[in-house]
Amino acid sequence: MKDYKKRMVIKPAILAVSSALVLSACGGGSSSNSGSTASTSNLSDAQKNYESFALTSNGGLHFVEGSLSFSTSSAGALSVGSSSTFFTTDSSIAQSPSTGIQSMIAGTTSLSSTLKVGTVSNGRQVVNGTVYVGAVPEQARVSYAGPNVQVDYLATDGSTVMRTLLGTSYTVVSLSGLISASPSELFTNSALGLITNTINGQPLYNAQANWQAGAAYIKVVRQTVGDELYTYDCASPSTTGNSPTPCSATISTLESFFPYASTTDGKTYQLSDGQIVTLQGVRAWVANSVLGGSTTDYRVYYQYNGGIYAGYMIRNGTTVQIAPLGGGTPQQNYYFLNNAAVQSIKSALNF
Template identity: 60%
Template sequence: MKIYPCTVTLLTLALAGCGGGGGSSSSTPAPGTPAVSDAQKNYESVALSSNGGLHYLTGRLGFTTSSSGALSISSGSYFYTDDSSIPQSAANGAQTVSVAFSTAAKTLALPALSGNTRIVVNGTVYVQAFPNQPQVTYSGANVQEVYLATDGKTVVRTFLGTSYSTTALSGLISSSPAELFTGSMLGLITNTINGNSLYNQQASWQSGAAYLKVVRQYVGDTLFVGDCGGTATTGPNVSPCSTTVATVEGLFPRVSTADGVTYQIGDGQIVTLAGVRAWVATAPVQNTAIPQYRVFYQSNGAVYSGTLIKNGTPLQIPALGSAAAQNFYIFLNNAALQSVKSAVNF
């Protein structure tokens, strides 16, 4: 059995539909027309519901071959999009993003999707809402998104875009720009399995097809928390590392089960973070696309574990087929998505 895993974590998937942009301001608008920057125009050219919205591809494909060489797709494979849009320009005020999921391959169902991202805000653990419905506003020439907790009001994290660019697509899908295949999950279908192509290589892009390349960063220090003990939990009540040690100093040395590292107290410093007293490692956690730092923090007589993503950290994902991280995301417009759906052979 040959497996070709190409996955995007839900953390990454949660970013779909979130905009970012930067650039010079547009020319002076007509009286009564809100001014938008070139980057914001690029965002709206795809993100507005009237323009078909943003579509972020996610996939994992596995295949088996019989003794005769016949190809079949493995159970558990998926190839789908996170579809998002805003009803009108954020120049008119904050816009709530509508989010849905749809399969991009007629033979594959959507996988079971869920969210349990937990973030500390002002000393309290909140669960980020899923599906995400960020609120988009324009900040200067950029696009800002805030993500809310399940209570529908607490902001748990914020992203700011620094670049938006659109690329028109025409001609054969197989002749598309290389970054579209290496920078998005569209590259999955370029695999040839035992001589079988996963899409019609003579298929062309529909009229108006394009993709949007987005660069974003975190706004504010963001503290994610997870289970530290042996009990797996959902919701805001996470498992502590210790209920007998009340301060972070008493926890060291500490072997992190999350990353297999033995931390000494001198490997970091104690600070106030997200409303809690916390020890933060000096060196980042290894093998993560987005730079993050191990955290142990004290709360209500116990010590918990988490990770910190610092203010200004770029949003990054592993490049397809590479261990290197890329600092951009690619979204298809609706015409491009329909072209892909028509071209795939599974």
């Protein structure tokens, strides 16, 4: 499950220039296998639906991500850019969490035989006063909390819990017939919709292709557990480790930092625009107004290692949301394919 990218949203961009097309978005599986032999009599409907996809024997969950760049020659031949990606981030568990906490098995798979898998980053967060980097591939522990599915995502050290998501709703939708006649929500609200575009009238997939038997997707609603503090480079140089570049290495207190002109946000913050609190073990200024991500978030500046660093906060209990592929009002469902659906898409692609 891919949920670590900044602000946790699919960020689509469609650009058509002459005969070139650039499409991007960021970022399911079941079969006839019976899965875990553990009894499901005590599981909630959400947990039963989750296992119908998530168990390794059922094919796992597959979240579509991609960035597509195409062009056509003067003769009309379609070619794909070498930097293009169209892939799934995959996750599964070996047994039912009803038998005990399960370790997530994670990876990535290209949907196109001609494309490489894109670069995946699971971001950085401040946890108990320390900056941690998310593990790639994802490392996570899956358990059941009441009727819900709890996933604890780990840092690169394999033990520190960076964030916890509580899955409260899992709705399975079967797929059959033409891929092109699928429910509009699947193409609108997931990166799978990238393939519905055309370039100079040429389709990116076979619109006459059908879903394979057993194909399905699952809609997942999740919420955060605990206040989350994400951090990143406030200025150059760009970094990837646990030492992000601060906004100021010489100012050590928040009271002396403001007013601050944020080029990222396009506004100047005053001290009175937020509240100073203790957040994830650091002294932090949290803006009063929302920042504007798909998932409700707030600008944060915090004291760390003698400087002031930038970040954003997602509050405890916030429903994780995603923006539709073409933009618009964020919605709360994340869409995952099962294995039969993934194989259907692979067979239908024209690139």
